[in-house]
Amino acid sequence: MTRTDAIARAQEYLHSGAFLRELDRRVAYPTESQNPERRDCLRGYLEQELQPAFAQLDFSTRLIESPSGKHPYLLAEYRENASAPTVLMYGHGDVVDGMVGEWRDNLDPWRTTTSGNRVYGRGTADNKGQHSINLSALRAVREARGGRIGFNAKFIVEMGEEIGSPDLRQVCESLREELKADLFLASDGPRLAADRPTIFLGCRGGVRIHLDVNLRDGSHHSGNWGGVLANPATILASAIATLVDGKGHLLLDELKPPRLSNQIRAVLADVKIEPTAGEPTLSENWGEEGFSAAERLYAWNTLEVLAMSSGNIEKPANAIPGRAQAVLQLRFVVGTRVDKAVDVIRARLDAGGFPMVEVRATQSFAASRTDFDSPWVNWTAQSIRQTTGKAPAVLPNFGGSLPNDVFSDALGLPTIWVPHSYPGCSQHAPDEHILLGVTEEALGIMAGLFWDLGEMPRAL
Template sequence: MTREKAVASAQAYFDSGAFREDLARRVRMPTESQNPDRAPVLVDYIETEIKPALVAIGFTCRTLFERDWPFLFAERIEDPKQTTVLGYGHGDVIRGLDDGWEEGLSPWQLIERHGLPIAFRRRGDVADVLPALRRHLDRNGFQGVQIAQAGDEVFYATRLDPEHPWVRWAVDSISRTTGKKPAILPNLGGSLPNDVFSDILQLPTIWVPHSYPGCSQHAPNEHLPLSIAREGLELMAGLYWDLGEPGVPASQSAGKERLSVD
């Protein structure tokens, strides 16, 4: 097996229709993790879909439970001296919202069709949201309106230096696979709890999105263009291959530096 063959295998998986078949079968399973009634479906999803797929490529698997909720732990050790790769996956993070989908569409059916929040730039923006709103209300005569932060559920924006070794490594890998230079966005807005990794665990983080801005992710009518799905399989096959090759950046802290962008 070579890198080229690994990427070609990912392409063939898509082109043969096997990817669509697997995806359609899994989409039909309503794995709503917010719905207590779906716990048995999540167990079935793990036991009949995910676990067999992992066992087939050499993983040892066991299912853990927190009350009725399943958690699949899978492990494969090729060489203890090699780089550790930790991956995770999940069922649907929201309910299906069936009533919000367009006529003829369903969150539990893969249909192929042909056709053409507040984002923070840096942590300082978060701190000034309530004061700025207070000033706006006061200027417009709404001094009697009270506002308060609901809790500590803020996902802080994070930033990794575009010249960080892991960024350069990922760019080189993706460019090699696709023949295209990827766009680099150094800031990740507060749409994900990325600060858990970058600030608390002090890990450099890189997100490789396999979608586009109009995909309606986590909402009714969520969809994915075929070309992006195929390319995502290709570039991830290349990334995983390169993680096992010499030249992987040494482990290091992302640091706590934050750059202000005006």
């Protein structure tokens, strides 16, 4: 059989209903990693669902306990030829809260429901649908090649990605020899747009910055004390305005990334951010001046206010509050001195007359990306172009965050992400879904990539 046969076979899984039946079975596991009552479901998904699926592909598998003992991992391996390329793949089987009762038409998040071009269900886009696509494509290539895939493959599945992958780096470093590979290839996050295949090479990092103003216990009557008591909410709003202005401009040069290279600008030149129906319209005159929307989103840093609190907004009293709090988030790309973020912010607030604002950082995750010069980038783009007839968007990094640094930095692998979702998929919200059209194309893309890997006599 040929490459074309393998692609057709992968897409036939969708047309026949087999892929959706398999996905429905996987969505039925309520694998909410933040819910301690779901611990058995996390293990069950690996033992009862994925281990048999890998066994059908002749992978050997074993469960690996996490250092915390809460979120197990599955390691699967297939060896065919010592001289052939070895690819390491990744997926996560955990999901966020199901949000039962909040879905349209009271849909059950733990079952798939097809409506038009959409397939609803928790995990369909993040990440059960995406790693199911990749496994189906592997199966199609294996069948087309008469029981072999043509390369060596390893797969690690975690069950704690939605709580920040707390043990992933430690686990992968302990398995360094077992996870050796020539390429890391995985699928998570959204494409640039539903109709444009996408490659991204890493992810932006993030760090939460907590700002607290604690002036006194309790609130005091605004008529009796207004004008003589400092207002923590006013102080906090003014302090934030020294960090980011009213048009979203980051005001601290020390928290900006290095100058955009000509290479990144060239790669992003044809990347257009065009929201589709149901997605928010881009704000005019917002963000760093002189940049395109793609450059702001994929190649620059932003400081966003995630939440603010002072007094009781539901029942405001005629009183000056004693405290105010805000949570900000710095999203940053490779090259940012994020280790200095708290010190830089502290210095700016002190200089602005706000020494009473307390600053601390939490929930930090790293930025990482593969170099554009890696031969795997062009190879992946050419394979996708051959399969779809479309030039894929090549992004330096995903706008959000994934544990890419574990694979790019800790394991030293070139990392290529080929996402199968789209920006309007409602991941982490009610009505999460995948699109049938994107799923069909994705099955073909991955079958083409896996077929092409098997044609390589040795790794790039």
